[in-house]
Amino acid sequence: MKPINVGLLGIGTVGGGTFNVLERNQEEITRRAGRPIRIVTVADKNLELARKVAGGDVKLTDDAFSVVTDPEIDIVVELIGGYGVARELVLKAIDNGKHVVTANKALLAMHGNEIFEAAQKRGVMVAFEAAVAGGIPIIKALREGLSANRIEWLAGIINGTTNFILSEMREKGLPFADVLKEAQALGYAEADPTFDIEGVDAAHKVTIMSAIAFGVPMQFGAAHVEGITRLEAIDIAYAEQLGYRIKLLGIAKMRDEGIELRVHPTLVPEKRLIANVEGAMNAVLVQGDAVGSTLYYGKGAGAEPTASAVIADLVDVTRLHTADPEHRVPHLAFQPDQVRDLMVLPIEDVVTSYYLRMRVDDKPGVLADITRLLADSEISIEALIQKEAEAGEAQTDIIMLTHRTVERNANVAIRLIEALPVVKGQVTRIRMEALQ
Numbered sequence: 001m002k003p004i005n006v007g008l009l010g011i012g013t014v015g016g017g018t019f020n021v022l023e024r025n026q027e028e029i030t031r032r033a034g035r036p037i038r039i040v041t042v043a044d045k046n047l048e049l050a051r052k053v054a055g056g057d058v059k060l061t062d063d064a065f066s067v068v069t070d071p072e073i074d075i076v077v078e079l080i081g082g083y084g085v086a087r088e089l090v091l092k093a094i095d096n097g098k099h100v101v102t103a104n105k106a107l108l109a110m111h112g113n114e115i116f117e118a119a120q121k122r123g124v125m126v127a128f129e130a131a132v133a134g135g136i137p138i139i140k141a142l143r144e145g146l147s148a149n150r151i152e153w154l155a156g157i158i159n160g161t162t163n164f165i166l167s168e169m170r171e172k173g174l175p176f177a178d179v180l181k182e183a184q185a186l187g188y189a190e191a192d193p194t195f196d197i198e199g200v201d202a203a204h205k206v207t208i209m210s211a212i213a214f215g216v217p218m219q220f221g222a223a224h225v226e227g228i229t230r231l232e233a234i235d236i237a238y239a240e241q242l243g244y245r246i247k248l249l250g251i252a253k254m255r256d257e258g259i260e261l262r263v264h265p266t267l268v269p270e271k272r273l274i275a276n277v278e279g280a281m282n283a284v285l286v287q288g289d290a291v292g293s294t295l296y297y298g299k300g301a302g303a304e305p306t307a308s309a310v311i312a313d314l315v316d317v318t319r320l321h322t323a324d325p326e327h328r329v330p331h332l333a334f335q336p337d338q339v340r341d342l343m344v345l346p347i348e349d350v351v352t353s354y355y356l357r358m359r360v361d362d363k364p365g366v367l368a369d370i371t372r373l374l375a376d377s378e379i380s381i382e383a384l385i386q387k388e389a390e391a392g393e394a395q396t397d398i399i400m401l402t403h404r405t406v407e408r409n410a411n412v413a414i415r416l417i418e419a420l421p422v423v424k425g426q427v428t429r430i431r432m433e434a435l436q
Contacts, residue, residue: 003036004318007067007098009089010079011044014103014130016053017303018077018310029311033318037311039077043067068093075317077310078102083110094118094126099321101313103130103306109204112211112218116331125320126331127313132205133158133282135305136298137312142212142286144329149288151213153253155266155435158205160280160300161189161196162228162248166265167278170236170245176229188280198227199248199263206250209284210261214254214342215334219261222344226264235357235428238399239267242383244355245275246430258343260350267355267401267432273297274435285435293435348408353382353432356400356414361422362389367398370417377413379405395424401432 008015019039022029030036043064044050050060061067068076068089076093078100080086086107093100094115102108108115108131119126129139133156142151157163161183168179180197183189195201207220228248239246244267253260268275273295277283282300287293299305320328330336360366367386374381383401390396402410414427 001035003038004033004074004314004321005040005072006037006075006077006314007041007043007070007073008039008077008079009043009064009067010081011042011050011053012079013303014306014310015042015044015077015079017307018079019054021304021307022311022314025311029315033315035318037314037318041067041070041073064089065092068098069096073098074321075099075101075314077314078104078107079310080104081106083107087111087115090115090126091118094122094124097122097124099125099127099317101127101130101310101317103128103310105131105201105204105208109207109218109220112208116336119331120336125317125328127317128208129313130306130309132208133284133296134160134298134300134302135308136282136284136296136300137309138209138284138296139212140312141294141296142209146286146288146291146294149290151254152287152289153251154206154209154213154284154286155249155251155274155433156202156206156209156284157247157274157277157282158250158284158300159196159199159202159248160282161193162199162202163277163282164188164280165197166228166231166236166246166248169231169233170240173233173237175233176231197229199225200227202248202250203263206252206261206263209250210252210259213252213286214259215339216259216342217339219259219344222261224262224264224347224350228265231265231430232428234397235355235430238357238385238397239355239430240270241385242267242355242399242401243270244268244432245270247275247277249433251433255345257349258345261344262347262350265430267353267430268435272435348406348411350407350431351404352407353404353434354379354400354402354410355428355430355432356402357428358398358417359395359424360398361424362394362396363422366422369420369422370398370400373416373420374400374402374413377405377409377416379403379409379413
């Protein structure tokens, strides 16, 4: 049977992994796909690198647009990243009748609605398993494996860099800045780690997952995003004393009023499996009404784990290459005319529990004043630690865990607490999720 011809855009870490795995497992992949899948053209600005990885049997070019318009190419694999030129290339490939496989979460989170609409009109597929959680097949699970379920919520450790940093801070008691340098030295963090440590990367990924889980458009701009740069080792230690771990989670929840879509550091009970995901690993917990909780765990990055997802998409597209476009699995799980434009709730409407740490004068009546203000805002306390002041110190820490409340109530209470003369500086607030 005629092979499927692939044009590969970008042969960096993931592109090189894709080329190598496809070549190494060619026989097995052909048996699964039903026909050979071969990379016939590679586009990369670094032709020397492309030649080193791909050898001399593949056409090499530094002009990616020549690949997406080549009539001999059936599938374009976009691995160059970003959402400027990548968007142009993907739309041009679609316009030329090419199926597209991409690992580009930023592109889809920002421009997915436009891209999927174009693909639907042209009758081609856009596959993106590698865009979320590397080698973990979470997109297929949400889109196909859980299609009988009403997805109630999902929560994921979907950025390995931040999970490595938080794991090291917990184990070694080191400050954030020191562990970030270690992560950069080990290659877990980029020289400019902003997208990772500020939560943007995780927000791109949870935006994609929420669209598939709930049948809504991509709404990255409406997501609430917080990173880990302000976390202190002392809060990780206090959380541990209370039976919790702190993880950067991407969370999406369906509520009657709309959708919660948020990324932020989160206290998770240490007995939960996801709380024990350490190092650079990823995990996604999904709650369906029929199946209950399911957990997906594995490597969220790296050349071959991500290549595994890219090639799985190539196999899927190859299998469905000749299928009627109207009967393929929809890009966002739901039929295009059934996607609902539900509102993403502002963070003030989120309902959750809180970890609160405040530095206070060590004198009688302080705790009573603070608990009164919380009660006035309809916030009740679940657990409390009041540290003894160290010898010679006039101040100490109070740590509280609250029951669930709406965020706007927490905001009011925190402002009032910070205004008390006995409270020094700002209250540290970290959201909590039981994930039951």
